[in-house]
Amino acid sequence: MNKTKSTDASFAGLDLAPIGRSETLGQQVRTQLGSAIMAGRFKPGQKLTIRAVATALDVSLTPAREALYNLAAEGILEMRSNGSVYVPTLTTERIIELTKIRTALEALAAREAALRITDDDIANISRINDLMVKANERKDYAQVMELNWEFHFAIYRASGMNELVRMIEKRWMMNSSYLNVIYPRFGQMDQGINNHQMMVRALQSRDPERLASAVVIDINFAADTLIDMIKAQQSAERRPKVAR
Amino acid sequence: MNKTKSTDASFAGLDLAPIGRSETLGQQVRTQLGSAIMAGRFKPGQKLTIRAVATALDVSLTPAREALYNLAAEGILEMRSNGSVYVPTLTTERIIELTKIRTALEALAAREAALRITDDDIANISRINDLMVKANERKDYAQVMELNWEFHFAIYRASGMNELVRMIEKRWMMNSSYLNVIYPRFGQMDQGINNHQMMVRALQSRDPERLASAVVIDINFAADTLIDMIKAQQSAERRPKVAR
DNA sequence: TCCCGTTAAATGTTACAACAAATAACATTA
DNA sequence: TAATGTTATTTGTTGTAACATTTAACGGGA
Numbered sequence: 001m002n003k004t005k006s007t008d009a010s011f012a013g014l015d016l017a018p019i020g021r022s023e024t025l026g027q028q029v030r031t032q033l034g035s036a037i038m039a040g041r042f043k044p045g046q047k048l049t050i051r052a053v054a055t056a057l058d059v060s061l062t063p064a065r066e067a068l069y070n071l072a073a074e075g076i077l078e079m080r081s082n083g084s085v086y087v088p089t090l091t092t093e094r095i096i097e098l099t100k101i102r103t104a105l106e107a108l109a110a111r112e113a114a115l116r117i118t119d120d121d122i123a124n125i126s127r128i129n130d131l132m133v134k135a136n137e138r139k140d141y142a143q144v145m146e147l148n149w150e151f152h153f154a155i156y157r158a159s160g161m162n163e164l165v166r167m168i169e170k171r172w173m174m175n176s177s178y179l180n181v182i183y184p185r186f187g188q189m190d191q192g193i194n195n196h197q198m199m200v201r202a203l204q205s206r207d208p209e210r211l212a213s214a215v216v217i218d219i220n221f222a223a224d225t226l227i228d229m230i231k232a233q234q235s236a237e238r239r240p241k242v243a244r
Numbered sequence: 245m246n247k248t249k250s251t252d253a254s255f256a257g258l259d260l261a262p263i264g265r266s267e268t269l270g271q272q273v274r275t276q277l278g279s280a281i282m283a284g285r286f287k288p289g290q291k292l293t294i295r296a297v298a299t300a301l302d303v304s305l306t307p308a309r310e311a312l313y314n315l316a317a318e319g320i321l322e323m324r325s326n327g328s329v330y331v332p333t334l335t336t337e338r339i340i341e342l343t344k345i346r347t348a349l350e351a352l353a354a355r356e357a358a359l360r361i362t363d364d365d366i367a368n369i370s371r372i373n374d375l376m377v378k379a380n381e382r383k384d385y386a387q388v389m390e391l392n393w394e395f396h397f398a399i400y401r402a403s404g405m406n407e408l409v410r411m412i413e414k415r416w417m418m419n420s421s422y423l424n425v426i427y428p429r430f431g432q433m434d435q436g437i438n439n440h441q442m443m444v445r446a447l448q449s450r451d452p453e454r455l456a457s458a459v460v461i462d463i464n465f466a467a468d469t470l471i472d473m474i475k476a477q478q479s480a481e482r483r484p485k486v487a488r
Numbered sequence: 489t490c491c492c493g494t495t496a497a498a499t500g501t502t503a504c505a506a507c508a509a510a511t512a513a514c515a516t517t518a
Numbered sequence: 519t520a521a522t523g524t525t526a527t528t529t530g531t532t533g534t535a536a537c538a539t540t541t542a543a544c545g546g547g548a
Binding site for chain 1: 268306309310313314315317318319327338341342344345348349351352356405406407408410411
Binding site for chain 4: 489490491492493494495496497498499500501502503504505506507508509510511512513514515516517518
């Protein structure tokens, strides 16, 4: 009946942290590439070769390949039939599909979050939003993008559904190579700010449906502007009047 | 103005298929493991070591590791901190979360499918359902499970959303290690048959909401029975009156 | 100039060996 | 007998080399 687990009493109050066993090289490479992608530091369509990654991060082919192929397996990078890995390119059709999927997932997360969120969480989220408004006023769009990320995921994490949050994260990463496309024209972000205030109010009233529809509006708005910009960029590339 | 693509006319009517360049070993291993998982040939919690896979399929460690880790990256297998890969175990809480996600994704696929499905598709789906009813009558439950898979995915594919279909496939694979748990008690599958007929009728009327709610009912029903069985199995394991 | 075949370079694939870490098996002691 | 320390075995990690394939560069001929 008695558990034989011998928790030596002399180690009771010491509160020792488990030794920080370092991640494997493959995981470290994966992390580095992941945050580079999230920060939009790769261009859409860019080719990521195994050897380039390996030499850039000073590891051998094995961990570089592992990281690259895992990212591809997760759908964050795209692997073509010749084995090369690319930063995905977004066509209009693909954006439409991704947006529908995001809508379904993030609306679910929002509904669950509205039921479970604490007052502290709401205060924190509201604070993030204020910071984002200020960053927008001083036109620090890189900061705006980062705070936007934090704002949304603070809400989604409140759902308590970790697997769902991970899935949403991946969808966001699929878009983030287009961050640099979006930056310049973010002056009209006022609409986005409006959406966020709707979300905060919905949180305060803890109304699942209201929050969900606010999230859906925000997603669709972002998708529409992204489509506009991609179209604008494409037509600009088609007629390069001024040679570079 | 004229495209310079030289499609040699002498190869016009020949209809030659592209040379079947064999997949890489890693992909083949991945495929084999995938179908073994789908068929429920691994037990929940089972450990899949790199070397075991490598020797079983007669390849070196490299492709075996690649396949295993990709499956883990996709969320189909579970990787623990020591680097070992396991067939995931489903707790009740996890099933509840997965079910909510499945509901969101498959309802979306159903709605889109109802708008796009052709008469031929409907006829085919109805035929699959008939085969499934017959298989159920002759208690060929392995066949029932396979036809159930075909039935659902024939609908989802009609949505035209490939990415979404892939996501749903992964969710199904997460459950399929429990197929062997489900087989024995599938006599009460009659309810499931009922659900399918609701889905077929909704397809025929091309009513998105009706189809979506039928799908949701089916998913929740399956999840409930799975939870029941897991609980029953656990309590059976807790008191092993008869020694093995 | 453009097409085509040839050659060279780049890149992905795989096996293997050496190493490190985790786990299991064993022996020892209280 | 149960806890603990020790050893052996298993298993994951990573670099390297050899190989196969793809892609780029080159050059002759129509």
